[in-house]
Amino acid sequence: ISLSQEERMNIQSMFNEMSLQKLEETYPDFPWLRYTNQLLSPFAAVNKSELVSLNAPSYFQNLLILLKNSPQRTIVNYIIWRIVASILQFFDDSSQQNPEKWKECMDFTKNRMGIALGFLYVNKYFDKAAKESAQKMTQNIKSNFDDLLKENKWMDSNTRIHAIKKSKTMKFSIGYPDELLDDKTVDAYYGDLSLEQDSFFENYQKLKIFGRKKAFGKLHQRVSKDWTSYAESTKINAEYLSEENSVYVPAGILQLSYYNESRSDSLNYGAMGFIIGHEISHAFDSKGRQYDADGNLVNWWDDDTGKMFRDKAQCFVKQFNGYHVPEVNMTINGVNTLAENIADNVGLKISYRAYLKHYKSISDKKTIPGVDFKNRQLFWLSFANTFCGVMTLPRLRNYLLTNEHAYFKQRVNGALSNILSFADDFDCPMDTPMNPKNKCEVW
Structure with missing residues (x-):
């Protein structure tokens, strides 16, 4: 139903x-x-x-x-x-197959006391310099997305004005909020919570009540996101929040294999840069474009421009509908995965453009000893490496039926085959699978 x-x-x-x-x-x-x-x-x-x-x-x-x-x-x-x-x-x-006890306890703590765990992680393990460098990377990538909007040829002027406004007002939370470094602020947040030393289940109940009190207490209050909205810093997942027009990149994902200050920028921009660009692009994909600069669900698109967007997006639907996953004899659903495929395409494009500009501006052009790839090629390889994974066949079937992302191999090849710069960097002949004559593009 x-x-x-x-x-x-x-x-x-x-x-x-x-x-x-x-x-x-x-x-x-x-x-x-x-x-x-x-x-x-x-x-x-x-x-x-x-x-x-x-x-x-x-x-x-x-x-x-x-x-x-x-x-x-x-x-x-x-x-x-x-x-x-x-x-x-x-x-x-005996009632279920439990994971290792330490992992079970860690997952429970992360899900129920994410801010407290974030405080411990950021203060003890996270390199504070990584936050500043990641913020600079984000600014570079965001600037290149703004350039895409200005270069756009198919939008009418009024819709472009709204799009530029939405991009300019986009907010970012990178790493962690500064309040998370202050133990008194974190203690005050948990001021109403009293836990037991010897009753796991009772603590579970108390934490559930504590969470409900925090959430339901916001009813009839003015909507305002404070530091606690971005304080679960151990998360290994970045996200774009449509209702807030904001991008959240927690400290948990600013680590290997996505990001490390000491390694080549080509690897950082190819992995973490892509992820940041992907989240920025969600503001203008098939779902995110339905929200305005203030996060309101309102149509700000001219009718003809909206139709142009849908026509361009249909190219991605057709492309991914054509991808077969032989392991389970199923195909990718191009409609279900449309928003993510658009964000992949645009995020990869703006991260690469940002990397090229950054590369020209620095004197220390780090390379990887013993690796016979150029820095530009390493960018693309780093992107692909973020999707290295495997699934059981039952899980893969369910993933293809329900998930809004394409499967790993098709997701990587689908994004790369639409970007001419990739084909140029690897000398892919024209009209081959990774360099088709007709490429999909929205932005």
Whole structure:
């Protein structure tokens, strides 16, 4: 009954605002107000005039039909099982295949006390100089994206003005917020939390309540992102936040094999530079372009320019639909992976342009002893190396059905084959798989 990935591509159609009163009138078979207040209690409360957003009205219609046609015993059993499943990790080890105990404890701490763990990591292990150098790299890459917008030939002037404004107002959090270096600030954040020495499950419950209090306490408050939004610095994943028009690159990902100050810039720009460029580009991919400079879900595109974007994006859909994954005899879904494929293409392009400008400006042009590749070639190899991985066949099948990213090999080759500079640096003949005559390009 859930929407398909294709149906979720149009984010504006997923935003359906209504009051809780209207929700109860539209779907009268469920006590929405009572249910919502029970979820929020005791930290917040709402009344019937409260506005909510329904992401997928058809889902709720089908859900209520399903509930109506299901025996009450089945529904109760399902609810009980979901409760049990959520606390399986606290059962005897024979109930499941547990990871190593240290890893289990580390994952639990990272998920429940990410800010505290970030404080310890940044203060003890993270090289503070890496933050400054990564910020400079980010500025270089962002500048090259701005150049792409200015060079653009197919946008009308009004849409370009909005695009440039969105790019100029984009915010960045690189490494960690400065507040994370102050133990008093971190202690104050956890001031309401008191943990036990000898009860793991009780601590789990306390941390869950603590998290809910922090989250639900923000209801009816002015929306404002403070330092805590960017303080889980052990994350090994960068992200673009559409509603904030901001890029977050935590300290956890600013390390090998993505980034190291002492190694060749070609490797850093090819790996970490690509990742940063990829996240910047999400602001203008098939999903991110639906948000304006302030993170509002609003159409700021001229009709003809919007159609031009969709036509150009269709090239990527067709390209990736044609990629076969022989291990499981399946193909890439070009629609599901469209936003990521556009971000890969643009992110790689602007990172390479930034690297070339940076390379010209420095005197210490580091090389790798014993490696018979030019620095430009090392850039592309470093990019490809970020996707070195393997999956079991069942996981790969599920990945291709549900994930919004293409599989590793197709993702790398798909991005590289659309960039002429790659073909030039490796002398790929024209009209070959890695240098096709017709290349896909949006920006």
